[in-house]
Amino acid sequence: MKTILIVGAYSSIAEETAKVYAAQGNRLILWGRSEDRLKSVQQNLKVLGADDVHWFEIDLNNCADHAPLLEKTIQKAGNIDIALVAHGTLPDQSAVESDFSVIEEVIHTNFLTYASLLTALANYLEKQKRGTIAAISSVAADRGRKSNYIYGAAKAGASTFIDGLRGRMASFGVHVVNIKPGMVDTPMTAHLEKGALFAQPKVIATGIVSAISKKKHTVYLPGYWRLIMFITRSIPEFIFKKTNF
Amino acid sequence: MNRFQSWGRFPKAEQDIHAMRWKDGMLPDTGEKSVLPFGLGRSYGDSCLNNGQSLVETSGLNRFIAFDENAGTLCCEAGVPLDEILKLVVPKGWFLPTTPGTKFITVGGAIANDIHGKNHHVAGTFGCHVKAFELLRSDGSRTRCTPRTNSVLFKATIGGLGLTGLITWAEFRLKKINNAWIEMESIKFEGIGEFMKLSRESDQDWEYTVSWIDCAARGKAFARGIFMRGNHAPASVMSRKVHAEPKLTTPFNCPNMMLNSFSIKAFNTVYYSKQRAKKVRARTHYDPFFYPLDAVNEWNRIYGRRGFFQYQFVVPFEGGSETMEKILEKITVSKQGSFLSVIKTFGDKKSPGMLSFPKPGITLALDFPNRGKSTTQLFDDLDQIVDSAGGSVYPAKDARMSPDFFQKAYPQWEAFSEFIDPQFSSSFWRRVTAQA
Numbered sequence: 001m002k003t004i005l006i007v008g009a010y011s012s013i014a015e016e017t018a019k020v021y022a023a024q025g026n027r028l029i030l031w032g033r034s035e036d037r038l039k040s041v042q043q044n045l046k047v048l049g050a051d052d053v054h055w056f057e058i059d060l061n062n063c064a065d066h067a068p069l070l071e072k073t074i075q076k077a078g079n080i081d082i083a084l085v086a087h088g089t090l091p092d093q094s095a096v097e098s099d100f101s102v103i104e105e106v107i108h109t110n111f112l113t114y115a116s117l118l119t120a121l122a123n124y125l126e127k128q129k130r131g132t133i134a135a136i137s138s139v140a141a142d143r144g145r146k147s148n149y150i151y152g153a154a155k156a157g158a159s160t161f162i163d164g165l166r167g168r169m170a171s172f173g174v175h176v177v178n179i180k181p182g183m184v185d186t187p188m189t190a191h192l193e194k195g196a197l198f199a200q201p202k203v204i205a206t207g208i209v210s211a212i213s214k215k216k217h218t219v220y221l222p223g224y225w226r227l228i229m230f231i232t233r234s235i236p237e238f239i240f241k242k243t244n245f
Numbered sequence: 246m247n248r249f250q251s252w253g254r255f256p257k258a259e260q261d262i263h264a265m266r267w268k269d270g271m272l273p274d275t276g277e278k279s280v281l282p283f284g285l286g287r288s289y290g291d292s293c294l295n296n297g298q299s300l301v302e303t304s305g306l307n308r309f310i311a312f313d314e315n316a317g318t319l320c321c322e323a324g325v326p327l328d329e330i331l332k333l334v335v336p337k338g339w340f341l342p343t344t345p346g347t348k349f350i351t352v353g354g355a356i357a358n359d360i361h362g363k364n365h366h367v368a369g370t371f372g373c374h375v376k377a378f379e380l381l382r383s384d385g386s387r388t389r390c391t392p393r394t395n396s397v398l399f400k401a402t403i404g405g406l407g408l409t410g411l412i413t414w415a416e417f418r419l420k421k422i423n424n425a426w427i428e429m430e431s432i433k434f435e436g437i438g439e440f441m442k443l444s445r446e447s448d449q450d451w452e453y454t455v456s457w458i459d460c461a462a463r464g465k466a467f468a469r470g471i472f473m474r475g476n477h478a479p480a481s482v483m484s485r486k487v488h489a490e491p492k493l494t495t496p497f498n499c500p501n502m503m504l505n506s507f508s509i510k511a512f513n514t515v516y517y518s519k520q521r522a523k524k525v526r527a528r529t530h531y532d533p534f535f536y537p538l539d540a541v542n543e544w545n546r547i548y549g550r551r552g553f554f555q556y557q558f559v560v561p562f563e564g565g566s567e568t569m570e571k572i573l574e575k576i577t578v579s580k581q582g583s584f585l586s587v588i589k590t591f592g593d594k595k596s597p598g599m600l601s602f603p604k605p606g607i608t609l610a611l612d613f614p615n616r617g618k619s620t621t622q623l624f625d626d627l628d629q630i631v632d633s634a635g636g637s638v639y640p641a642k643d644a645r646m647s648p649d650f651f652q653k654a655y656p657q658w659e660a661f662s663e664f665i666d667p668q669f670s671s672s673f674w675r676r677v678t679a680q681a
Contacts (some may be wrong), residue, residue, distance in 0.1 A: 036269040040322075042306035047333065187266060187305070 001051055003027045005080045007044075008060065008087025009116060010037050012186035015134065016205035017084060022050035029077050030055040031069070060087050061109060063116035070120045079128060082212060085114060085135040088163050089210065090189065092242070093148045103150050110154035115161055122165055125174045134177040134212050135162045139220065142178065142229045145245045151211040166217065177211050178218040252545050253289040254552030254625055255615050255644055258672060266305035268322050268413040270669075272383055275299040279670035280383075282407045284324060284351035288358065288557040290644030291672035292406050298670060301411065303353055309333065310414055318376065320416040323353030325496030328488075331531075336485045339419040340477070340531070345629035346587075348488075348536050353412045359404030361591070363453035369594030371417070372403035376629070378415035380416040387413070389599075392597060396670055401664035404598030406640060408665045408674055424482040427453070427534045429475035432524045433517070436468045437566045437573075441607075443472045452476050453534075455589050459517055460573065460582030460611055461510040468573050469517055470588065473533055488532035494542035498550045502668035504614045506580035513584070538585075547573045548614050553583070554644060556608035556624060559591060560636035565607045568634040569665040572627055576611065579623050581610040600661050602639045610642070621645055641675060650675035 006018045009030035018028055022045035030053065032038050038055040054077045058069055061192045074080065089109050096102040118135060125131040134135045137159035140152035148240035159178055183189060199222050207221040220226040232245070249260055263273035263280070272280065281295040294300075306324035310603075313319075314337050319330065327341060343362040350360070357374040368374070380402055382487040388410075390399035402404050402409045434440050440456060445452050458470035486537040496544035528558065537543050545553070560568045569588070576582045586609065593605040613620050628650050631638060637654035638646050652658055658678070 037267055040268060040310075043310050045311035047312045079605050187264060 001026055002081040003029065003201065005029045005031065005079060005083040007031045007083065007085045009041055009055070010034075011086050011088065012201040013138070013181065013184060013204050014084060014086035014199040014210070015041055017086070017208045018045055019048055021204050022046075022048040022053075025049050025051055027052045027077070028054070029073055029080070031058050031060070031073075032061055033057065060113050060117070061211055062137050063113055066113075066117045067120040067123075070124060073097075074124065080121075080125070080131060082132045083125075084208065084212075085117055085121075085133070088136065090151055091147075093150060096150060107154045107157070110151065111157040111161075114158040118161060118165055122169060122174070126169065128171045129173050130213055132175045132177065132215075133162075133165070134179055134208060135161060136179045136181065139180050139182045139225050143233050143240075145235050146241075146243075163218070172222045175215050177216055179208055179211065179221060180218065180225065180229075181221045182228070246288070247363045249283060249294075249302075251290055251293050251644070252287050253554055253615075253642075253644060254545060254548070254550075255554065256291055256293040256294070256672070257290070258298070260295050260297070261299035262302060263299060264300045264302045264305055265324075265411070268306055268308075268379075271385065272381060272411060273299075273301055275301075275611050275668070280668055281354060281671045282323075282357070282411050285349050287345075287347055287350045287354065289642040290640075292358070292640050292643070292674075293354075294672040295670060296672045297567050303351060303411070304355060306353075306413065311386075311416075312337075314339075314412070317419040317421060318416060319419055321352060322414050323356075323378075323412040326351055327355065332404045332417055335422070335425050335531075335583060337488050338422055338485065339438065340422045340622060342418055343368045343371055344534065344535055347539055349539065352415050352417075353407075353492070356403055356412055356415060357405060357407040359596055359601040360641075363455045363589065363605045364456065365594075366448050366590060366592030367452055367594070368420075369592070370404075370596040370598065370601060372596045372598045372601065373594060375399075375400050375403065375597075376416045376418060376419045378402070379413045379415050380410040382410040398664060399597045400597045401594065401661055404601035405661070405664070406600065406671060406673065408669045408671060410669065412664045417431060422477045423480040424478055424484050424654075425487065425531050426478035426482050426528055427475040427531055428478050428526070428528050429453075429473060430524060430526050431520055432472045433520060434470055434472050435466070437569050440468070440470060440472060440588065441590075443474075444585070447472075447474045448590070448592070450476075455587060457516065458588045458609070459512040459513045460586040461506070462481055462517075463577050466517075467577065468570065471517065475529075478528060482528070486530070488530070488536070491540055493540060495544055495546040495547065496576065499547045500549060504548065504583065509580075509583055516584075525592050540556065548612075551615040552616050553616075554613045554620060554624070555610060555642040556613060556627065557603065557608060557639040557642045558627070558631045558636050559604055559606045559608040559639075560631060560634040561604070561606040562590075564634060568630060568636070569607055569609065572609065572630055575623070575626060579619075581613050581616065581620060581623055584624040585615060586611040593610055599657055599664075600640075600655060602637065602641070604637075610639075640677075643673070646677065648677050648679050 011033040042053040136156040141155040141159040162178040183198045204221045211219040278298045280299045283300040303324035306322035308322045310320040345360045355371045359370045361370045380388045453475040456470050456472045588609045591603045
């Protein structure tokens with residue numbers, strides 16, 4: 001039995017991942033914004049077989065709350081074996097590209113809160129000398145694209161941070177996984193047309209659990225995104241800049 | 246691809262789609278447009294459609310709330326599919342109180358259509374096992390309905406076709422089982438008379454009964470079929486293994502040509518002749534016994550782009566055999582029937598549902614490829630026979646019955662309509678309540 005902290009517990013990907021861990025009989029700790037929703041998730045995870053489920057209300061945009069809540073969490077729920085950081089927002093690019101205040105929000109939520117939270121987690125796991133941090137970046141981090149470079153830039157920041165953190169933690173026996181989902185059929189993407197490349201959150205969740213247990217460094221989910229992004233990165237810029245990706 | 250269509254893929258509909266992910270959330274603001282809850286789209290006709298209006302997708306309401314393993318009651322959000330319930334409860338020795346021929350429906354859909362199954366003669370409909378649910382209405386009110394509190398709204402919502410409001414969660418009783426297996430017998434029969442005799446003999450000792458009937462054979466082979474009856478296997482069988490995910494998918498819409506009177510006749514003959522002995526006994530897992538068609542994802546696509554109809558009706562026992570023969574005769578002559586025609590007797594356990602379909606008598610369900618006017622003309626003729634026998638057609642499977650016939654078969658429709666939420670509507674409801 002492991003203790004797993006799920007941050008952003010009611011994003012679809014996080015919730016589905018929590019369900020997989022619950023069915024295995026693990027203990028779960030949920031962080032999220034609204035009490036009613038955390039309770040709904042908690043009840044479900046308990047029925048599915050979780051040994052125990054704690055939850056803590058937090059507005060993740062307040063970085064100053066991260067470290068104190070982590071301390072409180074550990075006091076109440078004990079040591080953390082796995083932490084999954086999965087919150088985020090996906091803006092409608094065309095609506096935000098000319099408005100810096102919204103750009104700032106996107107970068108704050110998708111990058112700065114990751115930097116803050118991952119630092120708090122790292123400082124704690126460093127002392128514990130074991131454990132895994134899994135954080136969700138995105139395939140959008142791999143190359144700046146016309147259609148979502150703002151989200152992509154924030155995720156690229158998070159992705160570089162996650163990869164660097166892995167190096168820092170390596171000598172402490174703590175593993176760090178960078179999870180790069182492709183397009184997922186979630187409420188976050190509800191405004192987009194769903195093409196054949198959209199995956200179900202359930203599929204991503206199974207991939208996350210497997211990547212964590214296999215101690216992968218970076219994982220593309222579903223796996224075919226590794227190839228798609230390899231090709232995307234290989235296209236010369238003088239061609240790429242004219243595409244509509 | 247527009248996944249917000251009905252299982253028969255006819256009629257086509259365009260709707261604004263809204264999603265509901267949290268049971269404490271508000272109904273979406275659909276402005277001037279009416280709204281209808283949409284689960285997994287297994288209703289065949291237009292009762293799950295709201296053409297030109299909006300739908301609220303409930304598949305995000307997919308959480309369990311409480312499972313009492315001792316008492317055998319489950320409380321869950323309305324979008325939970327039966328498939329997920331089986332995965333949870335079978336290993337703990339419980340089963341659904343009743344189930345339709347697919348496990349890919351939601352609990353909300355099971356209530357809204359007051360679904361029935363192979364055990365109707367002993368268990369009644371799904372609504373008979375519902376202890377409570379919450380109804381969210383467009384005025385923002387949340388009403389906890391049980392057989393005792395808010396009982397009228399409870400009765401209107403069971404079989405209420407999603408029109409009385411959105412069910413956010415429901416609590417219902419499960420059935421105790423020892424294992425995941427069914428002991429079954431398949432008995433060949435010739436004619437409605439023999440089918441009725443087998444039904445009467447089996448109703449006492451067999452929990453599940455259903456028959457396949459050949460809707461293409463004429464002459465001596467007329468109304469031949471295979472009677473299937475089953476019981477949960479005794480405690481000596483230990484395995485509580487749950488079902489696997491479907492492995493096959495219909496990859497494309499099959500050409501309409503593929504289904505013709507020859508291929509259908511050949512299928513029916515092979516299906517009947519595959520079993521050589523008069524009676525065969527077997528022990529089978531619940532999955533193939535209850536859900537043979539779930540093995541193929543999107544099997545509805547074999548009917549091609551034009552889609553298909555399912556016609557299901559019930560006629561009272563009194564004179565029922567003769568009516569059934571008359572209807573089968575009409576269908577075999579039309580050469581329009583299809584592969585899997587299912588016949589069963591309903592029992593007299595009364596559902597709380599105001600607008601529920603099942604009532605004591607014989608029910609027949611058949612698929613018909615959509616061949617346009619010749620198909621709907623056939624249905625109009627069948628309606629007349631069903632009507633004069635005092636029977637009715639199942640709304641969850643209907644895409645075409647006339648307002649007159651509906652209102653005659655369901656005289657309680659006016660009393661029911663008092664409970665419809667002013668913001669809720671459906672293609673079906675507008676059609677069957679249209680002024681003639």
